[in-house]
Amino acid sequence: MHAWPASEVPALPGKGRDLQIHDSATQGTITLVPGPVARIYVCGITPYDATHIGHAATYNAFDLVQRLWLDTKRQVHYVQNVTDVDDPLLERALRDGHDWTELAEREIALFREDMTALRMLPPQDYIGAVEAIPDIVPLVERLRDAGAAYELDGDTYFSVESDPHFGGVSHLDADAMRRLSAERGGDPDRPGKKNPLDPMLWQSARPGEPxxxxxxxxxxxxxxxxxxVAIALDHLGVGFDIQGGGSDLAFPHHEMGASHAQVLTGEFPMAKAYVHAGMVALHGEKMSKSKGNLVFVSALRRAGVDPAAIRLALLAHHYRADWEWTDDVLAEAVARLERWRAAVSRPDGLPADALVEEVREALANDLDAPAALAAVDRWVDAQNASDGDDESAPGLVSRTVDALLGVAL
Structure with a gap:
């Protein structure tokens, strides 16, 4: 499966700083110092509906990680999956009378368009679940043969008790885990399971399903x-730098994935940091496909909204914060984009070397994008209030905003 085209990332003078990031597993801030190649895995979409603002906010956070690492003169190996066969996709296709493969292909194509418009840097490996099946099957067999998995009425389940580190990503108690398992695709009430939390590894064939x-x-x-797990281990190996996704993936998805990988490899942890983006709400409730309270990136683009303004709206909120999308949020982003573009359109301006370092420092501090925007705002306000004579300054500001924040001025 192919990803989407990469926008050029301008080179900046000097060198960026190592990332200090909040790690869900340790529940604190850690400093990541990758090798020459930084490795990141971000969980992708289940393609049964278009890209909404909540998706965009999550991928924007990990795009900032990529850009920060590139600014440290490292290479980045970024892997993202597509869950192109799963219950929600099959259910939506059945409801709407579509072929499930055609629905997936259509929504993946739209996702690529949205990511390209928002200037999200693409993964080097973009892998669908279906194409990963030849790699998945042997892993399930290994878990079964090691006694870490068992069969129940033809289905194969993972035993969470086989991993002594289980629970170390989300830090939830058993009651919370059971509740979230039921809400997020698990089957804790199925009779015969050794532990209600045990997740399915392989579902036996069902009539009418692929x-x-x-x-x-x-x-x-x-x-x-x-x-x-299969995609990450195949393309990144164990002990990669960041496992990323929305905060709703901490449990069960990242918790279970970590346990699978740790039992398979005998190594701990699966990832050096588990990084989770906050949720975006609309009308007081988290954006959810099941609830239908969504703002689609593609709809905003069709309405004539500049993708750079959409990106600025995302950047105005710290990636770990839960926040609400409103018309005012978008209006403020549109106005900010206009101010920034007017400031850098002048033939000369105030020196911007210090601004480059301010933006770098903000992003290295747990991806503090709002602080980075505030730094650019201060330069823009000063630029508009006085006359500068540095002919290189507007260009340097434009390159900084593009390289580190992904916004084309």
Whole structure:
């Protein structure tokens, strides 16, 4: 599966700073010092609906990580999956009378368009669950053969008790885990499971649903969590720098994935940092496909909203914060974009070397994009209030905003 085209990232003078980031597993801020190649895995979409602002906010956060690492003169190996077979996709296709593969392909294509418009840097490896099945099956067999998985009425489940570190990503108690498991694709009330929290690794074939050859597992399709584990281990190996996604993935998805990988490899942790973006609300409730309270990136673009303004609206909120999308949020972003573009359109201006370092410092401090925007605002206000004579300044500001924030002025 192919991703989307990459926008050029301008080179800046000097060198960026190492990232201090909040890690859900340690519940504190850690400093990441990757090797020459920084490694990041971000969980992708289940393609049964278009890209909404909540999706965009999550991918914007990890785009900032990529840009910060590139500014430190490292290479970045970024991997993202697409859950192109799963219950929500099949249910939506059945509801609307569509072929599930055509629905997935259409929504993936729209997602690519939205990511391109928002100048999100693409992953080097963009892998669908279906194409990963040949890698998934042997992992499930290994878990079963090691006694970490068991069969129940033809389905194969992972035993969470096989991982002594289980619970170390989300830090939830058993009651909260059980509740969230039921809400987020699990089946804690299924009779016969060794532990209500045990997640499915391989679902045996069901009438009317797609299935694949699972070798000794029989025909069926993979569970949600093992999909990402197989892709991450195949392309990044264990101990990569960041496992990322929305905060709603901390449990069960990232918790279960970590346990799968740690039992499979015997190494801990799966990732050096588990990084989670906050949720975006609309009309007082978290944007949700099930509730239908969504603002779509593609709809905003069709209405004539500049993608750079959409991106500034996202950047105005700290990535870990929960926040609400409103007309005022977008209006403020549009006005900020106009001010910034007017300031850098002048032939000369105030020196901007200090601004470059301010933006770098803000982003290195747990991706503090609002502080980075405030730094640019101060330069813009000063630029508009006085006459500067540095001919290189407007260009340097434009390159900084583009390289580090992904906003084209």
């Amino acid at each position: 299935d694949w050859d699972g070798a000794s597992l029989g025909r069926g399709r993979p569970g949600w969590h093992i999909e990402c």
